[in-house]
Amino acid sequence: MKKIQKQVNNKRNNGITLIALVITIIVLLILAGISIATLTGENGIITRMNQAQEETTLANELEKIKLAVNSAFIEGKGGLNEENLKEALDKSEFSVENNLKTKNTGWIFKVNGNIYKISLDGNIKLIFDENTFKIGVAKNVENYGRLVNFQSENGISDWKLFYQDDNYAYLIYDGVIKEYSTSSYLSYKNGADVSKIGQKLSYKISNLFTEKNTNENIRYTAWLLDTEFWGTTNKYEDTEGIAIFSIGSPTLELFAASYNVASAIAQAHGYNLNIEPEEDGYKSIETSSGYFFSSDRNGIYNCGDGSWWLASPWNGRYYNFRMIVNGGYWTLGDVTGSIKPDIRPIICISASDLILK
Secondary structure: OHHHHHHHHHHHHHHHHHHHHHHHHHHHHHHHHHHHHHHHOOOOHHHHHHHHHHHHHHHHHHHHHHHHHHHHHHHOOOOOOHHHHHHHHHHOOOOOOOOEEEEOOEEEEEEOOEEEEEEOOOOEEEEEOHHHOOOOOOOOHHHOOOEEOOOOOOOOOOEEEEEEOOOEEEEEEOOOEOOOOOHHHHHOOOHHHOOHHHHHHOHHHHHHOOOOOOOHHHHHHHHHOOHHHHHHHOOOOOOOOOEEEEEOOOOHHHHHHHHHHHOHHHHHHOOOOOOOEEOOEEOOOOOOOOOOOOOOOOOOOOOOOOEEEEEEEEOOOOOOEEEEEEOOEEEEEEOOOOOOOEEOOEEEEEHHHOOEO
């Protein structure tokens, strides 16, 4: 009898031990999850450390620019000129070639993906921070499609608000540039020629812009996203230095971000654009109806009966097609030139510089 009771007690103890072990494992897993979240979460230790490192790097960069500007001031005996500024920035080990632009009110200086505005009196303002750049949450939606008080250096003043977030406002040309020569894109032998800003604009497919990728759609997209080509060569930026950068057409991400919040028809019927990347670009894009509608918002989603390029490639594994906007339908245009869409440039400015007409 005592032996049987002892066996029962042993089984009971073994059961308790097993339950305790399971509970211990569960508790450890919970603690591990909490620890990982504490380390790697949005406000985790590692994230905050990386942010602090970026802020320190940015602060050091700004301090070096300030010292260079002060040196140029001294050299210019209380005034700034381009020659002294270039020399001072060069001595500070900055790459000045093609990175310093002269404007009526001073200079625009690009360094390490960041953009600074240096005024004639030596004031320095960071107007674009590459580390924090992304298409943010939509703001000021009720004014999408309204004309903006802005004139580009080439004399165009017909610009409309296309999208806005907390930091930036994107303006689209209220019209199209017809029969634009696309021969320039042929010089893009691969996607590596696209600017850093362009890669971030097309963020879901930024990994495709590499030396090894010779897909023609990527080459064409790289050309449309080349901020130097559309800003400096074609003078779509302004002489006052308000424009941060300009590109040849909206990206698919930017188009969808604007359309999905501002199209009255899309809002009423749920015809949102859903964009998903594949191996070599984006797959065919459709709404729940199979179409998208472009008749509202004062023509910012279409312009007349023509078609215009989007700065995003379609999946090119089977066909050489690129994304275009065409007559109210979501469609694709071929790379061979049988369809010749137009261009609708986009200009990015600081949200604080936006003035609606």
